[in-house]
Amino acid sequence: QKEVEQDPGPLSVPEGAIVSLNCTYSNSAFQYFMWYRQYSRKGPELLMYTYSSGNKEDGRFTAQVDKSSKYISLFIRDSQPSDSATYLCAMSAFKAAGNKLTFGGGTRVLVKP
């Protein structure tokens, strides 16, 4: 079983729709959950992070973590063509010095005007 699994997509939605993304994971030690956006041949850009379980909202973005189900989600409301990118989930267990991130494979999202 892969440590972090993410549907590769592509996920195609019309402009204005809600984009729903998710990841599942197997490692119970993960406590930090992040979502990154990555444009083609660019570095990952942090969008949202959540510590442990719960919801977090930031503008059009909502991140949810359900540790009991080992399932995390990202919702993008009122999607725009500029949201077209690959979305990566990443997770980490806290350590004393430096924390490696374990990434999912990414979901490619296409928002059509």
Next chain:
Amino acid sequence: EPEVTQTPSHQVTQMGQEVILRCVPISNHLYFYWYRQILGQKVEFLVSFYNNEISEKSEIFDDQFSVERPDGSNFTLKIRSTKLEDSAMYFCASSDTGVPDEAFFGQGTRLTVV
């Protein structure tokens, strides 16, 4: 806005040659990382570096790889004898506290081994 800077943006090298990928982390950051992403695959952790030593490394980070912070601003990844399978995007990241939500990534160096 402070950013992590990587050079070169693209490097082509012959198999067996040594390459050095360079990174300038954000100036007050203390934790440094290298990740790589083979085309079409997931981003993979290579190594983390803190207080002038490696704090963690992955199975990928074998004896062919080394990292160094030669001065107060640069952080380098050296691949001693490149192989075709080392072709990938290499990302440097840095953070000031080590808490994972505060890691900033550079734009990457695309390494092509021919």
